[in-house]
Amino acid sequence: MLTVAHLSKQFAAQPVLRDISFALNQGEVLAVLGRSGCGKTTLLKILAGLEAADAGTLHLQGQDLHPVPPNARQMVYLYQEPLLFPHLTVFENVAFGLRIRKVAKAEIDQQVSEMLDELDLRQHAQKAPNQLSGGQRQRVSFGRALIIRPRLLLLDEPFGNLDAQTRADMQQLFLRVSRQHQITSLFVTHDSREALTVGTRFGYLDQGALTSFASVAEFVQDARTAIGSELAFWESIQQTSRSSG
Numbered sequence: 444m445l446t447v448a449h450l451s452k453q454f455a456a457q458p459v460l461r462d463i464s465f466a467l468n469q470g471e472v473l474a475v476l477g478r479s480g481c482g483k484t485t486l487l488k489i490l491a492g493l494e495a496a497d498a499g500t501l502h503l504q505g506q507d508l509h510p511v512p513p514n515a516r517q518m519v520y521l522y523q524e525p526l527l528f529p530h531l532t533v534f535e536n537v538a539f540g541l542r543i544r545k546v547a548k549a550e551i552d553q554q555v556s557e558m559l560d561e562l563d564l565r566q567h568a569q570k571a572p573n574q575l576s577g578g579q580r581q582r583v584s585f586g587r588a589l590i591i592r593p594r595l596l597l598l599d600e601p602f603g604n605l606d607a608q609t610r611a612d613m614q615q616l617f618l619r620v621s622r623q624h625q626i627t628s629l630f631v632t633h634d635s636r637e638a639l640t641v642g643t644r645f646g647y648l649d650q651g652a653l654t655s656f657a658s659v660a661e662f663v664q665d666a667r668t669a670i671g672s673e674l675a676f677w678e679s680i681q682q683t684s685r686s687s688g
């Protein structure tokens with residue numbers, strides 16, 4: 444479905460992406476774990492067409508993406524800060540992509556109502572974005588993205604600004620909706636728990652080089668991801684609290 448082959452990028456002679464290759468099938472979520480500055484955002488921007496690669500090829504559903512401009516790639520790029528139109532209601536923000544595609548009004552009303560129900564936003568339909576919490580705003584931006592049925596969803600630390608509980612709720616919502624609509628996604632995060640929760644496939648990006656893992660077990664056990672040592676830490680805390688309780 445998505446095939447990335449030998450992608451490289453430099454900024455002022457500094458390599459930022461080094462020979463990146465991977466393939467994703469329809470409905471898969473590639474969770475890419477990486478520290479700040481590893482090249483995550485540059486990778487997503489190249490996929491979205493917002494940045495040009497120096498070398499390599501991108502194919503989506505068999506189509507060479509090289510000549511395809513960003514607005515024709517049918518991808519949605521979601522950031523930490525949801526980008527909403529401040530002067531439009533929640534309903535109209537979600538409806539926007541359908542309106543510009545000239546979808547019939549009755550069809551828009553139905554699709555948007557269904558999406559608002561799915562995202563538990565029905566009671567907020569007539570509010571403006573500034574009348575919502577951060578988690579609610581992020582749900583609206585999800586609704587806007589999903590309603591146009593993107594071929595690929597690009598998520599750049601989308602829940603990084605949310606508190607732990609809201610973040611966990613959003614991860615579950617993302618899982619439910621992306622499974623239901625069989626959405627193919629690339630989800631970059633520096634949080635290993637988040638990667639394990641949302642991913643069906645796993646990668647680790649370090650200094651522009653991507654390691655892909657064949658299984659969750661390999662991802663967890665790889666010393667570079669540091670997940671094994673994090674798990675060991677929590678186990679040692681549990682043991683200490685058991686023996687002192």
Ligand SMILES: Nc1ncnc2c1ncn2[C@@H]1O[C@H](COP(=O)(O)OP(=O)(O)OP(=O)(O)O)[C@@H](O)[C@H]1O
Nearest residue numbers: 454455459477478479480481482483484485486633
């Ligand atoms: N337009 C640019 N010009 C020059 N250097 C850039 C440019 N964009 C990114 N870089 C450099 O490329 C490297 C990777 O940047 P990128 O934004 O992809 O990192 P990141 O992994 O998304 O980091 P973070 O998680 O901190 O956002 C950094 O060293 C950055 O300084």
